[in-house]
Amino acid sequence: MQGTQPPTSPAAYTPTDRTIPTRAAQKASYDRELVHSILDEGYVCHLGFIRGGAPVVLPTLYARVGETLYVHGSTGSRPLRMTGQADPGLPVCLTVTHVDGLVLARSAFHHSVNYRSVVVHGTAYDVADPREKRAALDALVDQVVPGRAADSRPANRKELAATAVIRLDLGEVSAKTRTGGVNDEPEDLALPHWAGVVPLRKGYDAPVPEADLAPGAELPGYLAAL
């Protein structure tokens, strides 16, 4: 370790004032592979923007395609209406968080959660090009269930027009993670309280088919494999 300055390399995003934390610097990472892996494991982000001088945070679907994130929404939705024709871009902060476990210490103070998060700062732009928009919509479906886009009826012209997609490049990016066990004070180790980590269970329950499926519409392999 050479101080808290994180490494910068082609394998990492370049830290900036906004992505260097003021504390817990040891938890921050700019590693591209780590950032990608955290983003790829999720599909719901929390998108922050400013409206009327105040912050707004909305949950929304996203997809990663290389070094670009796409965020989906109707053209009527608030963040997306703010991009558009002239499109000066919308300053946003996009955050993805996975909670992995509860960290129960002997002391209340050292309670924590194990988690992995990515924070992306940047400017979001409306996707106007129909080809990019169509690819982004496929990516948004496949981000939730890989393989699903090809197994659904693609958007028609009307649907495509009714859908807005914004793009946000992965430039100013950092990841934060907490892993491992409890960090109690040495003098607390003899306390009688149980301490440890409770891992979160993740996964899916059995798919519930619509009642009116077409004859022969069986559960596809990519869903059975979830």
Added chain:
Amino acid sequence: MQGTQPPTSPAAYTPTDRTIPTRAAQKASYDRELVHSILDEGYVCHLGFIRGGAPVVLPTLYARVGETLYVHGSTGSRPLRMTGQADPGLPVCLTVTHVDGLVLARSAFHHSVNYRSVVVHGTAYDVADPREKRAALDALVDQVVPGRAADSRPANRKELAATAVIRLDLGEVSAKTRTGGVNDEPEDLALPHWAGVVPLRKGYDAPVPEADLAPGAELPGYLAAL
């Protein structure tokens, strides 16, 4: 239904310009019980605020006590440093989201997720009163694992001083939910694609105890019951 105007009553939060959605108004609710139930089911929120003219969204722990939310963080953390001495308060947006299921339609356009979310707009203030701060810290631990605060070593004076807590009153609040099955177009129903809902599985795996537990520190009942 009398248009899209939501009801206002003692059992509901009063809608404002910021909490009346521009679209999908049928999904918005101001019902106090619903809002509370969504908040009480979670413990990680996404807190949005403005720094240097740009939005920032960070995941953090929260707890609800009546009509107040408490958000935890070290005094070194960025949002909390901005409150403090003079404490003009920090304009924030606090959002809690639960994803309940994947909604897979025959058409790409009608893919969605079932979810429940709460968005709180307001001004957050530093909790200076030691008694309120201590109660808030207990609430933050109990929000994650009910019953845990009483079964841990309480914060000492040094820890209390090193911990910042901000409070945000539940005034300007709305909930949004999507439940149920697929909403495909009638002309798509005969398509051969499987359609339905994949529920998310939620819960915990077996707790992993620390290796150096005190003799007799057994798994408490409130954890076995998770």
